[in-house]
Amino acid sequence: MNMKEGPQPIVEAVNVHKYFHDNHVLRGVNLSIHEREVIVICGPSGSGKSTFLRCLNHLEKIDDGRIRVCGHYVGYTERKDGHLVELRESEVAKQRLSTGMVFQHFDLFPHLTALENITVAPIYVLKQSEKDAKDEAHRLLKRVGLSEKADHYPGQLSGGQKQRVAIARALAMNPRVMLFDEPTSALDPEMIGEVLDVMLDLSKQGITMIVVSHEMGFARAAAQRVAFMEAGTIIEEASPAEFFDSPKSERLQQFLRKIL
Amino acid sequence: MKAWDWESFFEYLFSPYLLEGVWVTIWLTAASLLIGLVCGLIAALLRISKNPVLQMPARLYIWIWRGTPLLVQLIILYTGLPQIGIRLSVIQSALIGLGVNEGAYLSEIIRAGIMSVDRGQFNAARALGMNYRVMMRRIILPQAARIIVPELGNRFNGLLKFSSLASVISLEELMRRAQMLTQAKFRVLEIFFVASIYYLILTTIWGIAQARIEDYFERGYSQKNSGKTKRLVRAA
Numbered sequence: 126m127n128m129k130e131g132p133q134p135i136v137e138a139v140n141v142h143k144y145f146h147d148n149h150v151l152r153g154v155n156l157s158i159h160e161r162e163v164i165v166i167c168g169p170s171g172s173g174k175s176t177f178l179r180c181l182n183h184l185e186k187i188d189d190g191r192i193r194v195c196g197h198y199v200g201y202t203e204r205k206d207g208h209l210v211e212l213r214e215s216e217v218a219k220q221r222l223s224t225g226m227v228f229q230h231f232d233l234f235p236h237l238t239a240l241e242n243i244t245v246a247p248i249y250v251l252k253q254s255e256k257d258a259k260d261e262a263h264r265l266l267k268r269v270g271l272s273e274k275a276d277h278y279p280g281q282l283s284g285g286q287k288q289r290v291a292i293a294r295a296l297a298m299n300p301r302v303m304l305f306d307e308p309t310s311a312l313d314p315e316m317i318g319e320v321l322d323v324m325l326d327l328s329k330q331g332i333t334m335i336v337v338s339h340e341m342g343f344a345r346a347a348a349q350r351v352a353f354m355e356a357g358t359i360i361e362e363a364s365p366a367e368f369f370d371s372p373k374s375e376r377l378q379q380f381l382r383k384i385l
Numbered sequence: 386m387k388a389w390d391w392e393s394f395f396e397y398l399f400s401p402y403l404l405e406g407v408w409v410t411i412w413l414t415a416a417s418l419l420i421g422l423v424c425g426l427i428a429a430l431l432r433i434s435k436n437p438v439l440q441m442p443a444r445l446y447i448w449i450w451r452g453t454p455l456l457v458q459l460i461i462l463y464t465g466l467p468q469i470g471i472r473l474s475v476i477q478s479a480l481i482g483l484g485v486n487e488g489a490y491l492s493e494i495i496r497a498g499i500m501s502v503d504r505g506q507f508n509a510a511r512a513l514g515m516n517y518r519v520m521m522r523r524i525i526l527p528q529a530a531r532i533i534v535p536e537l538g539n540r541f542n543g544l545l546k547f548s549s550l551a552s553v554i555s556l557e558e559l560m561r562r563a564q565m566l567t568q569a570k571f572r573v574l575e576i577f578f579v580a581s582i583y584y585l586i587l588t589t590i591w592g593i594a595q596a597r598i599e600d601y602f603e604r605g606y607s608q609k610n611s612g613k614t615k616r617l618v619r620a621a
Binding site (some may be wrong): 179182184214215218220221222224225226228230231233234235236245246249250251278294295298 | 412479503505506508509510511512513514515517519523524527531602604
């Protein structure tokens, strides 16, 4: 495996189970991700990939297993006797500062301009001054190529532009891990490239990225590892070269035949 | 007695006595709406909480205050409560009566507004590390306002008129002043016509203000096109 090794994984999921009522969506997911690593998770719809991603920042609660992000247990704190105690929502909110998330449907705040979308959390959560937050936001907008859209509302932006603002919005909080939940799946084909370019750029700067996506070109270009998830477990994970050119499991071979 | 006395009519139209009543109507309505908003917001947030212990008082409040007439509530507050030792002034009774009653209706409007906000907004706000208070204050409620404000505007219009019920507990707003004037001057039709004109002026001015406020909350949602297109977008 071709992985950037670190002393301790920055994200560690052990035996993660999750149920939606009777539906056993995650059936024992194990995954370790190291700092500065880019991993792409792919798989058929319904496999639980998005659900798993949402468990990493406690937007979904797990029913069994453990998830640690930057050393802390997501959603829980460890008491001295070793027991895990559920955290209050306000404490979970603080935990979420280590991760940033980009959503399939962008989920920009429609009543705020692009600039305000990016500054709202730094100002009201991190208590940054308005000036500092705005300066940083302009810097981020420039980085994603949208300086001139600072005062536009999301309703006036194209899908690709919205997603790039969403990426800037997540980056403004200085997360240690960026989570991408099918970031280009809701985009028209001609706009996918501009978003993937931004993501490729990010990967080169050493940001830890966990990307749920079907964009195989991006996986080849940016990822150190690709994981295949189906029916709630990770079937196979390997470097992009091994993953695409010599898949080991039958189900992965079937999946690749369908999408490539 | 003349059928209609134009001289009296114009005298009452500019009567300071009635105009003072109009002023009371205005601030009574505004204050009651504010009280109603506070009660309604609290009740709405309790009502949507996942904790049944928190939901109960809200449901009880909404059920009782929407299920009994405002007139009865006002009379109980001012005339009934003294019997068990609680003496409220006329103004206190009017404000509490109108405000708390309005809150029960507003809570359902606010709740509907909050539920109308896309789930993704909650996720995006949480993912950015916002706690409940910041999320509601900066992200959810401003968007819920888009749904709530038009209905709030209608409620204000209604309150302007329902404030006249406070006359029953002798608060000297417009209706009560008009009544008292007829007892002195007897020109019933002229006086109440004037009162109606004042109410109409108030509700009309409010209608214009409401349109402006709605426009403010619509910003970012409709393109800045000609007025005609905007109307079409809203009808859809």
